[in-house]
Amino acid sequence: MRIESAVFIKSAAGPEHYPIDHRPEIAFIGRSNVGKSSLINSLLGRQGLARTSSTPGRTQLINFFLINEAFYFVDLPGYGWAKAPERVRREWGPRVEGYLARRSNLVLSVLITDSRQGATSLDLQMKEWLISSGKPFIVIATKADKLSANKLKASLSRTAELVKAPVIPYSSATGRNREAVWREIFNALAL
């Protein structure tokens, strides 16, 4: 995939702030600090486009990035941030579910898990919600570079068993499986 342009468009708290546009959108969802923003930057080959942080829960808004003037990447606020203030916890559900359930531009959700942790109960809840809402999704296990080949293999098969779907190992540090993820995105975009 040749990235001609990748531009941050806006941050949205709710539907009134979403871009007024009919272009297709790919959403990235996962636990806070799982590596969503790093994955977006890695796929686009643009370090620093989506803000990454070692402090969980920094991005509580929905961030829209326009790619090649053809489609959007949407960085959703992460879940499972243990120290999240009460207000953040209250706002997360309606904000994320409001986007996923009602945004008609959405063509694919990328559910991101951590290779080391495997699928958490919140990841599984999110997956159940995507299935029951009839939303197409793929599952990625990121930070694959942090495990030995054997441990990674074990973790991937455990995760695949739990989510009952194929799991693509990924590393934003090395770009491992970048093309495989792009193929899934292309299929969803029907480009």
Ligand SMILES: Nc1nc2c(ncn2[C@@H]2O[C@H](COP(=O)(O)OP(=O)(O)O)[C@@H](O)[C@H]2O)c(=O)[nH]1
């Ligand atoms: N080694 C390694 N570190 C990663 C990877 N992806 C993310 N990280 C690190 O994990 C932390 C959280 O990443 P970030 O993308 O901000 O997570 P987000 O909160 O889900 O957007 C940062 O310190 C990243 O540098 C990866 O594939 N490999």
Ligand SMILES: [Mg+2]
């Ligand atoms: Mg982030």
